[in-house]
Amino acid sequence: MRHDHLLSANQLSRDDIEAVLDRAATIADDPPDHADDVLALLFFEPSTRTKMSFDTAMKRLGGTTVDMGSAEASSVKKGETLADTVRVVEGYADAIVLRHPSEGAAKMASEFVDVPVVNAGDGAGQHPSQTLLDLYTIRENAGLDDLTIGIMGDLKYGRTVHSLASALTNFDARQQFISPESLRLPRSVRFDLHEAGAQVREHTDLAEVLPDLDVLYVTRIQRERFPDENEYRAVAGQYRIDEATLADASDDLTVMHPLPRVDEIAPDVDSTPHATYFEQAHNGVPVRMALLSALLGGEDR
Amino acid sequence: MSDDTLRVAKIRSGTVIDHVPGGQALNVLAILGIDGSAGEAVSVGMNVSSDRLGQKDIVKVEGRELSQAEVDVISLIAPAASINIVRDYEVVEKNRVVRPERVTGVLTCPNHNCITTGNEPVESAFDVLDGGVRCAYCDTILREDIAAHL
Ligand SMILES: [Zn+2]
Numbered sequence A: 001m002r003h004d005h006l007l008s009a010n011q012l013s014r015d016d017i018e019a020v021l022d023r024a025a026t027i028a029d030d031p032p033d034h035a036d037d038v039l040a041l042l043f044f045e046p047s048t049r050t051k052m053s054f055d056t057a058m059k060r061l062g063g064t065t066v067d068m069g070s071a072e073a074s075s076v077k078k079g080e081t082l083a084d085t086v087r088v089v090e091g092y093a094d095a096i097v098l099r100h101p102s103e104g105a106a107k108m109a110s111e112f113v114d115v116p117v118v119n120a121g122d123g124a125g126q127h128p129s130q131t132l133l134d135l136y137t138i139r140e141n142a143g144l145d146d147l148t149i150g151i152m153g154d155l156k157y158g159r160t161v162h163s164l165a166s167a168l169t170n171f172d173a174r175q176q177f178i179s180p181e182s183l184r185l186p187r188s189v190r191f192d193l194h195e196a197g198a199q200v201r202e203h204t205d206l207a208e209v210l211p212d213l214d215v216l217y218v219t220r221i222q223r224e225r226f227p228d229e230n231e232y233r234a235v236a237g238q239y240r241i242d243e244a245t246l247a248d249a250s251d252d253l254t255v256m257h258p259l260p261r262v263d264e265i266a267p268d269v270d271s272t273p274h275a276t277y278f279e280q281a282h283n284g285v286p287v288r289m290a291l292l293s294a295l296l297g298g299e300d301r
Numbered sequence B: 001m002s003d004d005t006l007r008v009a010k011i012r013s014g015t016v017i018d019h020v021p022g023g024q025a026l027n028v029l030a031i032l033g034i035d036g037s038a039g040e041a042v043s044v045g046m047n048v049s050s051d052r053l054g055q056k057d058i059v060k061v062e063g064r065e066l067s068q069a070e071v072d073v074i075s076l077i078a079p080a081a082s083i084n085i086v087r088d089y090e091v092v093e094k095n096r097v098v099r100p101e102r103v104t105g106v107l108t109c110p111n112h113n114c115i116t117t118g119n120e121p122v123e124s125a126f127d128v129l130d131g132g133v134r135c136a137y138c139d140t141i142l143r144e145d146i147a148a149h150l
Helices: A014-027 A048-060 A082-089 A105-110 A128-141 A159-168 A187-195 A229-238 A277-282 A284-295 B025-031 B068-077
Strands: A038-043 A064-067 A095-100 A117-122 A147-152 A173-178 A199-203 A215-218 A254-256 B014-021 B042-050 B054-062 B082-087 B090-096 B102-104 B125-129 B132-135
Touching: A014 A128, A014 A284, A038 A048, A038 A082, A048 A064, A048 A095, A048 A117, A048 A128, A048 A284, A082 A095, A082 A105, A095 A105, A105 A117, A117 A128, A117 A284, A128 A159, A128 A215, A128 A254, A128 A277, A128 A284, A147 A159, A159 A173, A159 A187, A187 A199, A254 A277, A277 A284, B014 B025, B014 B068, B025 B042, B025 B054, B025 B068, B068 B102
Parallel strands: A038 A064, A038 A095, A095 A117, A147 A173, A147 A215, A173 A199, A215 A254
Antiparallel strands: B014 B054, B014 B082, B042 B054, B082 B090, B102 B125, B125 B132
């Protein structure tokens, strides 16, 4: 990759994406040696799976990880700034993976250190390594060209959605967004899609587009986005899928979800050929191996 | 200067900000930090007719020349403005504002969850778009009432 950091999917070109995905496909058979490299995992909000995925990826590359532990137990509690934390950690590690509750945190961190920073989720902002494994999964199951993808759920606060939508503008993809009115894509994401000339439609009803979809990417609608429980229940129920919902879908439909799910995909979907979300989660390790290796300079070894 | 411009009293030395879109004069004063409390002599013409803009505002500030940062921010709400420097009742310099690519340290991000609004050692930075600005950290786009985020 041409970049020193991975902060936003906006910075990824089609070539960058394809290089990582191609490398991910073969890396497990012949992993490059990163025995001398240390990866710092800085998770200022809990995300056990993303952290485990990066941890596993680094260890499969032969490297080691250091972990600051929970935010409560660390210097954060003492009021240290993120800028200070990353400058200290830069002395211990060859790259930093950062999850932080504030939007723009990874970008700011990257301005204070010389080691690569990977944004593993900044508030409602971006989650670009998730996008790489999403694209890997889409490529394996449906291909990335001449693709019709439905992206459904909380599109306003869903950072995985923001990253995926902008990365898909590199490909021949028709993007159908399905959400309640109050959880539409934010203005900045719509702006980028428009600037990129993407083919985009917004809907409130999945039934309008379901039969046309090659991929349905489902995200969770969070209770805390709604002022009262009844309003939440009314909305969430409309964006839940089960085996019966999918009767109108193409036989080849691929159903994805960044996980964890709560009840937006019923368990009866798991045994259908559509269910791809566990495979999607497993793809995180090889994709993150390829990403870390690229950022740490492993491609030259 | 046109007759309409002359409707607003001449100043001896200072700055005339002309061709401000109608209704934006008070925002220009806000950008300059002028609220009258410091006793500055300021003349404001609002919604005077203009060939170029239909209706325009004009702001004359006695005894003050503007910094580049102030001019940059004025350009965001008044892209057609001209900045005229007056000395001894004569316009000695006349410049159109130029929209910068980025404004740093002057606007506050409206997203309360943006890293620039916490206590980190980082200045706000906004990239200038056609008809708006965009936070360089959290991507939030601000179109209307930019002056409210000074
Ligand atoms: Zn911001």
